[in-house]
Amino acid sequence: MDENDAILKFEDTSKRFPGVLALSNVSFAVEKGTVHALVGENGAGKSTLIKILTGVHKQSSGRVLYQGRDLHFGDPHQALLAGITAIYQELNLAPTLSVAENIFLGHLPKTGADTVDWAAMRAKSRDLLSFLDGEVDPNALVRSLGVAKKQVVEIAKALSMDARIIIMDEPTAAIPKKEIDTLFRIIRMLREKGVTIIYISHHIDEVFEIADRVTVLRDGRVVETRNTGEIDEPELIKLMVGRELTKQYPYHPGAPGAEVLRVENLSRRGVLHGISFSLRAGEVVGVSGMVGSGRTELLRAIYGIDPISSGAVYVNGAARRFKAPRDAIEAGIALLPEERKTSGLVLLMSVMDNIGLPSLQKMSTRGVMRDRELARTSERMRSLMNIRTPSLRQRVMNLSGGNQQKVVLGKWFARDPKIYLFDEPTRGIDVGAKVEIYNLMNRLKEQGAAILMVSSELPEILGMSDRVLVMREGRIAGEVPRERLTQEAVLKLAIGGEKI
């Protein structure tokens, strides 16, 4: 590659944190006006790299060249001024302000009298938005927009700062398929304008669809940088994981036993309508459907988080009414929530303390914790789940996403529940850790546990379920057995075809 085309160049860049070498002699170049993908498992060093680019961290050694000059940002604001913007999964917008205000937040256009020039701000916003996505109204409150439109606002904000590099961190994680196409269209437009995009994603297919080049990171080192045309999916995955993944979905048929959970006519006003199904020991039942079809709400209602207006839940044949998660847990149900950081874990607490959380009662005598039992159980979970942590006393916040999810699994596994409610069990974790989680699901299945798995990833639903319940508008639109399980069969039910 010609030296002059590189807008960004890492030369032997390393970053040291207390006790950890997060980046080790990283060298690669990003060409101007390209989409450059950054892939790697959680903990590979992607975030650290981004934080150096955006002025949050400083490299410990080596150089970073931006437009041919050494990059030295004292703080994130300097990075913005220099034209480097990052758009994170958790979007950084002020929900109660208008779209236009958000776009110009921090550099509001001023009139001669030093007041905000609203007219100019609206006009400029309209220009930017019409270029990106004509549907977004500059006067709308950001609060009223969906995730995809919020992303458009973030991109407009970046352009208003004259961004030359836009870093996108998992931009497709929380938006529906149709919006992904819109996003890709916008990305291609930006590329034509000469903007450089650094694209981070766990979705390998997206990398091949949108990126020109891809850099694979593993354990803080660059494994390879290649043009996407010169490499195929299995090879890329192999580079990321460092080994060949023989099977991405290690499905085992298993032998379903007695019914453990039955839901009859369950309704929650305005959300769930007359839901009936049953779950048997040793089977994995997938729950599919569009965003907003009531999948998560169904799990919440069963688990006793949201009150139900009518209908009944039977556990092992006995009608149960759960007033709080505690009741459901005592009946042998576990919930792996959608957002592990906000709902699954106490990040400040240690691995061991998190594993003990659902078992505080079980592992205490007259209220006093049996510490040694907790330590033993945690140690067992660590080896069983293959949780990679230097110590059980390590705070969970310092673990990678995949290992955090294993801690969530471990904290339930330690209680040995008979019914698992999984909500997006592999969201945001890398390919290698995904397979480990699937293997754990198989193990649970063998031991006679029943799993109800909500997932937005259709391949995962198709790959791991014994049968699939498809939801639409708070109802069960139909059920597809494994023999007839295809993408078409599920989608047809999800968007409203005829019943199967």
Next chain:
Amino acid sequence: MPSDAVEVEEAGFLQKFMWFWNKAGVFVVLVAVWVILAVLSRGMALGGANVINVIRQVSIIGVIAVGMTGVILLGLIDLSVGSIVAFTGIIIAAIQVWWMKGQNEYLTLLICIVVAIAAGAAVGFFNGFVSTKGRIHPFIVTLGSLTIFRGATMFVGGGRPITGMSQAFRYIGAGELFKDYLPWGLFIPVPMVVFLVIVAIAAFVLRKTAFGRSIYAIGGNQEAAYLSGIMVDRVKIATFTILGGLCGVSSLILTSRLNSGEVVAGQGYELDVIASVIIGGTSMNGGEGGVIGTLAGALLIGVIQNGLNLLMVQPYWQLVVKGAIIILAVLMDRLQRSFQTL
């Protein structure tokens, strides 16, 4: 197996220092401040009588600060502690001077202890119940309680202090233990024993019991705690109730020391109490900290206040110094946290 080839280095000096500072920094500051004040006051700060005086003073605030540690660990706050102290104080004074006048001293003492703790706990329960079930931030609820129970105190006492406690009751504040066994007329004051026992129990509860772990879990992530089967509202109400009960204990010491139930008792205590907890390293966001730090925080405030008195610094300057120390303590905490994530 993928290679776990991330190089792990030895923690550097700075890391070790920050770790040590995190664990024991308050104690280091405490000793340093004490030495400085001892020098400045030409040894007066080290005098046995003075030390005992500081400890007595600290116990009154410290007992409440132990309870406040639990509430702040939950990420919550209670502003009404001073009013609870006054309210329970006026009730036990009224019991002794009016309602049970002439009864057996020891029976009266027992009833006072029970009533003080129960009345304090009742107010704490009220704070906890209204804020959790009514979904109102405890900042608002306890701001209301602060006013309500100051008013109730005036109502019970008719606006005037009730003076003249029994001899048995005065032992709580003035009792001198081991006087015969210690040299130079030194002794262990009863309030100090009460305080230390409460600190020890609280440290045990927070570290070793399911209830204690629940407090940390809720303070760290309420949603995750609830989904893990922790009865969040119950734990919160219980913690407020315990804080109320400890205000009752503090009130027993204070009323006994003053020999009087005062309408203005405990005014402004919330400041010293919250400051003790924060200086002791408990995070205002909840989930991090503990009661040993609070012990040091309360001592630090007591020592500084005492030192300023000995140096005859004017009272209004004392307030300025105290406020500055609180801000400084939180600032230190921030700095240290930013070091951790460097």
